[in-house]
Structure formats: C-alpha cells, structure tokens
Amino acid sequence: MLTATMKMKTSDFWYDLPEELIAQSPVEPRDSSRLLIYDRQSKKIEHAHFRDIIDYLHSGDVLVLNNTKVIPARIYGRKENSGGKIEFLLLKRIDLTHWEVILKPGRIAKPGAVFCFGDKLKARIDSIGEDGSRIVEFIYSGTFENILEELGEMPLPPYIREKLNDKTRYNTVYSKINGSAAAPTAGLHFTRELLQKIRDKGVEIVEILLHVGLGTFRPVKVDDVSVHHMHSEHYEVSASAAEAINRAKREGRRVICVGTTAVRTLESAADVVGHVNAQSGETDIFIYPPYQFKIVDALVTNFHLPESTLIMLVSALCSRQEILDVYETAVKEKYRFFSFGDAMFIE
Numbered sequence: 001m002l003t004a005t006m007k008m009k010t011s012d013f014w015y016d017l018p019e020e021l022i023a024q025s026p027v028e029p030r031d032s033s034r035l036l037i038y039d040r041q042s043k044k045i046e047h048a049h050f051r052d053i054i055d056y057l058h059s060g061d062v063l064v065l066n067n068t069k070v071i072p073a074r075i076y077g078r079k080e081n082s083g084g085k086i087e088f089l090l091l092k093r094i095d096l097t098h099w100e101v102i103l104k105p106g107r108i109a110k111p112g113a114v115f116c117f118g119d120k121l122k123a124r125i126d127s128i129g130e131d132g133s134r135i136v137e138f139i140y141s142g143t144f145e146n147i148l149e150e151l152g153e154m155p156l157p158p159y160i161r162e163k164l165n166d167k168t169r170y171n172t173v174y175s176k177i178n179g180s181a182a183a184p185t186a187g188l189h190f191t192r193e194l195l196q197k198i199r200d201k202g203v204e205i206v207e208i209l210l211h212v213g214l215g216t217f218r219p220v221k222v223d224d225v226s227v228h229h230m231h232s233e234h235y236e237v238s239a240s241a242a243e244a245i246n247r248a249k250r251e252g253r254r255v256i257c258v259g260t261t262a263v264r265t266l267e268s269a270a271d272v273v274g275h276v277n278a279q280s281g282e283t284d285i286f287i288y289p290p291y292q293f294k295i296v297d298a299l300v301t302n303f304h305l306p307e308s309t310l311i312m313l314v315s316a317l318c319s320r321q322e323i324l325d326v327y328e329t330a331v332k333e334k335y336r337f338f339s340f341g342d343a344m345f346i347e
Helices: 048-057 144-153 185-189 194-200 239-249 260-269 309-317 320-332
Strands: 034-039 042-051 062-066 068-070 074-079 084-093 096-105 114-117 121-128 134-140 177-178 204-210 233-237 257-258 270-272 279-283 298-302 343-346
Touching: 034 048, 034 320, 048 343, 062 239, 062 260, 074 121, 084 114, 084 194, 134 144, 185 270, 185 298, 194 204, 194 309, 204 239, 233 260, 239 257, 257 260, 260 270, 260 279, 260 298, 260 309, 298 309, 309 320
Parallel strands: 034 343, 062 204, 062 257, 068 177, 257 298
Antiparallel strands: 034 042, 074 084, 074 114, 084 096, 096 134, 114 121, 121 134, 204 233, 233 279, 298 343
C-alpha cells in the first residue's frame, strides 16, 4: 500500500500480460471492438462493444477529439558512398526542410553524414541531441508530403509485427492535420456513423490538436517516477474549442476526452480548475498520481503498456490500485491490448 509520502516507483505500474492478448491488427468495423466501462463512483465494471458507448454518453456532454494525423513517418535508406542501411522515424517538423528524427543504427549517423532514400530524397545530419535524436536537413525537389507518402511506412509500434495493408487504419476517421509519429489510438474505434449518432443524442463534439511525438516511444527508465522527463509535443486549443469546454464546465456538464493526448492537451492549456485557455505551444506535461485534474471528467482510452507514462496518467484519474484491478479483469476477460486493441471508458 502506497501512502501520500511515499514516492511512486515505475515498478508500481507493472502488470502481467500474456503476449497473445497484444492486438496485431485492427478489427472491422472499427466500432465492433470491445469496451470495458469503469464507473469510478460505484467501482462497477461493465462489458460491452464500442458502438454501445453512446448508451453511456449524456446529452450535454462535451466529447473532445484530437484531430492530429499520423504521417508515414518511417523511411528506409542508405548512407551515401558506403551504402550502410539506415532507418529514420520522423518525429517533429522544425521548419520547411529540418526535422527531428530518431534513427538506427546511430553509429553511422554522425553530423555531416548524408543518407539517400530512393532517388528523390536525401538527408544530412545536422546535430545530435542529448537523448540520441538527430536534427536533419532534408534535400528534395517537389512536395515533401508527396515524397513521404510514396516512400514512407506508417510508424507502427514495435509490438505490432503484422504488416498494415491499409494506411488509413492507423488514423482516426476525423484526422485532419499532419504531424504525428503515432496515432491517438483511443479514437481509432470511432466510425463516422457512430459520431453522427453521438451528435444526434445531443453530445457536443470539440476538436483540439496534439501531435504525438517521441514521448510515446520512450520507456520510463528511472525508478522514481517523478524524475522522468517527457519529450515536448506541439498542441493547439482554438478559441471555439476553449469556449465550448469552459461553457460546459460552468454549467456542470461533463468534459470527456478521447485519449490521453486530449487529456494532456486540455490540462496543459488550463490555468485554473474549470477553465482552459485558447492557446498553442509545446507541452511536456507528465501526469501521474496524485494529480488534480482541472478540466477532464471522464476518459475514453485503450489499454496501455506496463510501466508506461500512459498507464500512469490513467491511474491519476482513479487510483493506481483501481486501474491495476481493472487491467487484471481485462486480462481475465481476454480483452485485446494496445494500439489496435479494445477500449475502456472511465466515467
């Protein structure tokens, strides 16, 4: 039992997951995945399918979606002259030609090294970050996005070993703005038809933006959770989104985030309890227990990796032990885990 004076350890967020429960491919249709509902007041667990989430939403709720779009950010090339193989994962665009990337193998990617990706794209290493990431300059003619669409692969997490034939399945149906290196996976369960039914019920749908970056790929390597550093990610909350959310908070209506990225966005833009600002910027917010949420009332999320920053965030919404108990139930009930897995609604 942890007390308020004890430090959270990374190992406190471990749970045992059989490998066969890690989802390797998405289900069809999107909303046919399973849904575990956890009521924080009654501590009750229910089991349904994702399309049934409409039964747990109320007229007047505000459903917050992250409309970022995953780019085909994984590209493979060779080192100019020597021909050594290289893999780039594009993380963040800095300007028209410069990107932050992670790559492997790092030993051949020293500053000044040039890599070729087919005959349309080259990259020169500018600098190396403290975390091993690189700033690179891309050299090309034409439109970078079109070249990337032709050469790149969707940056699936390493635990997904099956090939994804349809690139659109690693994006939400409401994705709009290019820039993510990973999907906000909770949103993968929605179909356009389900979203329309939710609107018809009187739920207000609001879109915000957070481009998912390196933090998604970085494990927590420290024992003391409080000293883990999150990589910064770009976010935006529009004036109309902030107005809708603040109005709901004033009127006592629920603000429900779809995914941990939406949670991190709203909590980053909030100055006091019940008020979010219209703003954009970079956030490295790291949410773990204990934490007082300023805006978020409920959460739609997937099941997350043991000892990850994501399971820590979800634990802050309830408690560490509650979430571990819920995960134990999900394992027993053979839910599918991680990016293409099933979903959970914490209300």
